[in-house]
Amino acid sequence: xxxxxxxxxxxxxxxxxxxxxxxxxxxxxxxxxxxxxxxxxxxxxxxxxxxxxxxxxxxxxxxxxxxxxxxxxxxxxxxxxxxxxxxxxxxxxxxxxxxx
Amino acid sequence: xxxxxxxxxxxxxxxxxxxxxxxxxxxxxxxxxxxxxxxxxxxxxxxxxxxxxxxxxxxxxxxxxxxxxxxxxxxxxxxxxxxxxxxxxxxxxxxxxxxxxxxxxxxxxxxxxxxxxxxxxxxxxxxxxxxxxxxxxxxxxxxxxxxxxxxxxxxxxxxxxxxxxxxxxxxxxxxxx
Amino acid sequence: xxxxxxxxxxxxxxxxxxxxxxxxxxxxxxxxxxxxxxxxxxxxxxxxxxxxxxxxxxxxxxxxxxxxxxxxxxxxxxxxxxxxxxxxxxxxxxxxxxxxxxxxxxxxxxxxxxxxxxxxxxxxxxxxxxxxxxxxxxxxxxxxxxxxxxxxxxxxxxxxxxxxxxxxxxxxxxxxxxxxxxxxxxxxxxxxxxxxxxxxxxxxxxxxxxxxxxxxxxxxxxxxxxxxxxxxxxxxxxxxxxxxxxxxxxxxxxxxxxxxxxxxxxxxxxxxxxxxxxxxxxxxxxxxxxxxxxxxxxxxxxxxxxxxxxxxxxxxxxxxxxxxxxxxxxxxxxxxxxxxxxxxxxx
Numbered sequence: 001x002x003x004x005x006x007x008x009x010x011x012x013x014x015x016x017x018x019x020x021x022x023x024x025x026x027x028x029x030x031x032x033x034x035x036x037x038x039x040x041x042x043x044x045x046x047x048x049x050x051x052x053x054x055x056x057x058x059x060x061x062x063x064x065x066x067x068x069x070x071x072x073x074x075x076x077x078x079x080x081x082x083x084x085x086x087x088x089x090x091x092x093x094x095x096x097x098x099x100x
Numbered sequence: 101x102x103x104x105x106x107x108x109x110x111x112x113x114x115x116x117x118x119x120x121x122x123x124x125x126x127x128x129x130x131x132x133x134x135x136x137x138x139x140x141x142x143x144x145x146x147x148x149x150x151x152x153x154x155x156x157x158x159x160x161x162x163x164x165x166x167x168x169x170x171x172x173x174x175x176x177x178x179x180x181x182x183x184x185x186x187x188x189x190x191x192x193x194x195x196x197x198x199x200x201x202x203x204x205x206x207x208x209x210x211x212x213x214x215x216x217x218x219x220x221x222x223x224x225x226x227x228x229x230x231x232x233x234x235x236x237x238x239x240x241x242x243x244x245x246x247x248x249x250x251x252x253x254x255x256x257x258x259x260x261x262x263x264x265x266x267x268x269x270x271x272x273x274x275x276x277x
Numbered sequence: 278x279x280x281x282x283x284x285x286x287x288x289x290x291x292x293x294x295x296x297x298x299x300x301x302x303x304x305x306x307x308x309x310x311x312x313x314x315x316x317x318x319x320x321x322x323x324x325x326x327x328x329x330x331x332x333x334x335x336x337x338x339x340x341x342x343x344x345x346x347x348x349x350x351x352x353x354x355x356x357x358x359x360x361x362x363x364x365x366x367x368x369x370x371x372x373x374x375x376x377x378x379x380x381x382x383x384x385x386x387x388x389x390x391x392x393x394x395x396x397x398x399x400x401x402x403x404x405x406x407x408x409x410x411x412x413x414x415x416x417x418x419x420x421x422x423x424x425x426x427x428x429x430x431x432x433x434x435x436x437x438x439x440x441x442x443x444x445x446x447x448x449x450x451x452x453x454x455x456x457x458x459x460x461x462x463x464x465x466x467x468x469x470x471x472x473x474x475x476x477x478x479x480x481x482x483x484x485x486x487x488x489x490x491x492x493x494x495x496x497x498x499x500x501x502x503x504x505x506x507x508x509x510x511x512x513x514x515x516x517x518x519x520x521x522x523x524x525x526x527x528x529x530x531x532x533x534x535x536x537x538x539x540x541x542x543x544x545x546x547x548x549x550x551x552x553x554x555x556x557x558x559x560x561x562x563x564x565x566x567x568x569x570x571x572x573x574x575x576x577x578x579x580x581x582x583x584x585x586x587x588x589x590x591x592x593x594x595x596x597x598x599x600x601x602x603x604x605x606x607x608x609x610x611x612x613x614x615x616x617x618x619x620x621x622x623x624x
Contacts, residue, residue: 001103001105002105002106002109002149005211005215006109006113007146007150008207008211009207009211010113010116010117010146012203012204012207012208012211013117013120013204014116014117014120014139015203015207016200016203016204016207017117017120017121017123017124017200018120019196019199019200019203020124020196020197020199020200021123021124023192023195023196023199024124024192024193024196025124027129029129029132029171029174029175030123030124030129030132032171033123033129033132033133033136033171034123034124036136036163036167037120037123037136037139040139040140040143040163043143043159044143044146044147047146047147047150047152047155048150050150050152051150051151051152056237056238056241057241057245057246059152059154059155059238060238060241060242060245060246062152062155063155063158063238063242064249064253066158066159066162066163067253067256067257068253068256069162069163069167070162070166070167070257070260071256071257071259071260072260073166073167073170073171074170074260074261074263074264075260075263075264075267077170077171077174077264078263078264078265078267078268079267080174080178081174081177081178081267081268082267082268084178090178
């Protein structure tokens with residue numbers, strides 16, 4: 001049996017990689033993917049805790065996180081397409097005006 | 101002597117971390133997306149290991165089959181020439197390293213200090229797995245204990261659908277009337 | 278032998294048999310398609326290699342192997358090679374949870390005609406089939422050809438759109454059956470009403486509509502006529518596989534037929550009682566008849582697929598999208614609501 005710690009450490013590493021990607025990348029799409037990575041690492045801790053504390057609420061939370069991720073992807077990618085139409089670029093540094 | 105469980109966990113974890121690193125270091129977004137898909141698969145495998153079969157399937161259906169396809173779709177839709185000209189490391193890279201080191205130290209401390217509390221028995225099955233399975237148990241909890249959050253989540257999805265349609269439909273550029 | 282060894286040997290043999298049978302069926306579906314379409318159009322079809330062209334699939338296979346394998350210079354090489362594999366593997370994987378027949382006996386060993394019975398069987402199939410779109414999308418993108426890219430974009434939009442109504446149409450079956458295990462769904466369809474109408478799901482009232490939405494969206498999911506926009510020859514050369522040649526093209530080709538077989542097998546399992554059918558005769562025949570009924574039903578679906586191809590013209594792209602989102606989706610959702618009322622009313 002794999003101890004709970006291992007899952008938490010794996011999730012921590014994945015989360016940190018997600019943070020690095022989010023801060024370092026300037027490309028909207030890759031930043032978006034880093035966010036998905038972070039959400040996934042959090043999901044992993046939820047499922048691991050749910051298994052070890054013997055409570056299904058953790059898995060339900062993962063369910064809701066997935067709903068949020070799906071909603072976020074739909075709206076976010078629509079924004080990216082709109083941004084690209086106006087700026088001809090996906091670099092966040094160039095999206096520096098308040099109106100599109 | 102490592103058990104089969106542990107070997108599986110190490111394999112999945114190593115692939116997940118390596119491809120996560122590839123996600124943020126590749127310059128071509130299509131490659132990033134493919135590596136992210138690999139990571140998502142490994143996480144789904146770990147869910148299976150944790151006896152969350154339903155979530156593992158949903159992870160593949162929603163993330164890999166839905167969200168990542170949308171990502172690829174958008175990447176293909178926008179011009180790739182502009183995407184590949186990005187520098188791999190920009191001036192924020194030291195902030196990134198700093199933030200992640202702080203985060204890792206923080207996580208490490210928490211896990212280290214709580215390691216006594218984290219020694220939980222995991223051998224007994226969740227509830228009674230003989231008569232019901234994971235998806236049934238989840239259904240019962242979701243529709244009894246978490247009914248209101250479930251409805252709110254569905255409402256959120258509806259709002260997201262409408263928002264996405266409006267954003268994609270309206271020409272926001274100057275030629276729009 | 279320990280239980281684990283028996284299980285491993287059992288599963289390995291079953292997997293080999295099923296995959297072999299599947300590949301053979303895929304090869305001969307291409308023959309069936311060519312032959313049937315030819316006869317629908319009052320032609321002969323393949324006629325030279327073997328009796329009525331029966332050896333044609335083998336000749337085609339050999340031809341594919343010996344053809345020159347071209348990788349375009351501007352292509353993204355790794356993904357270009359990866360894409361046909363991604364298209365092919367899920368097509369073979371999803372057959373593994375479908376029950377082909379009841380228990381069979383080999384001596385004292387009881388063998389289930391199914392590779393494995395997952396308690397999330399149906400979700401597994403959806404998870405696996407949702408990967409098929411990557412083969413198409415990546416193949417079209419990696420070829421670095423505008424026709425291929427157009428085909429890939431079209432097909433990923435199409436497959437995402439129709440996957441929704443596909444999933445929703447199956448929800449009503451789940452509401453009636455109350456389980457995700459395909460084995461149990463088939464078991465629930467045994468017996469008859471009034472002694473002659475089989476208790477298949479298709480004859481349960483609201484499920485007829487879900488069969489309609491399932492099969493229409495399944496045709497779209499497998500990129501077949503009248504929804505074969507991704508490879509519309511007259512507009513896009515050959516769609517996403519324009520640049521592919523040799524075995525890589527063959528893999529795309531085989532994946533399409535394997536997907537058709539899977540869709541037909543799933544339709545049989547969910548709506549047409551799976552392997553149920555009249556059983557008679559001596560014991561050994563009773564063991565094999567379920568397998569025969571299952572294959573006969575799958576064959577009927579394959580025939581229907583090819584018949585459609587020989588009959589219907591292709592949709593225009595905007596018609597395709599409008600049909601999917603404005604007709605099929607609302608119908609599937611309405612059907613889920615209707616079915617839940619019926620299930621609740623019956624208690």
